[in-house]
Amino acid sequence: MPVEFKLEDWVPQEPSQGPPLPEFLQIFWPWYKPKEKKFTVSDLVISPAEVNPGQVVTISCLVTNIGSKAGSYTVVCEVS
Numbered sequence: 722m723p724v725e726f727k728l729e730d731w732v733p734q735e736p737s738q739g740p741p742l743p744e745f746l747q748i749f750w751p752w753y754k755p756k757e758k759k760f761t762v763s764d765l766v767i768s769p770a771e772v773n774p775g776q777v778v779t780i781s782c783l784v785t786n787i788g789s790k791a792g793s794y795t796v797v798c799e800v801s
Contacts (some may be wrong), residue, residue, distance in 0.1 A: 759788040777801045 733741040739749040749755060763784050764783040781797040 757788075759786070761785045761787060775801070 730745050731743050734749075735743045737750075738744070738753050738755075742748050747755070759784045762782050762784055764781075766779075766781045768779050769776070778796065778800045778801065781795060783793060784796050785791075
C-alpha cells in the first residue's frame with residue numbers, strides 16, 4: 722500500500738516538541754509527550770495456519786483511526 726504524504730506533513734514541528742523535523746517521523750524530545758492516538762484493530766488474519774521453519778508468514782489487520790484524523794487502513798506484514 723503506497724504511503725500518501727501531504728505538504729503539511731513536512732512542516733517542522735514546534736521547537737518544544739523536538740528537533741525541527743516533520744511530526745510524522747515521531748522523533749520527540751524526551752520530555753515531550755505526544756497527543757494520545759486512538760484507534761481500533763480488527764480483522765486479524767495470519768496465513769498460513771501452520772508454519773514450517775523458513776516459511777513466509779503474512780499477518781494483516783484492519784486499523785481504524787477513531788481520533789481526529791479518522792480513517793481505515795489495512796496493514797500487512799510479511800515475516801520470513
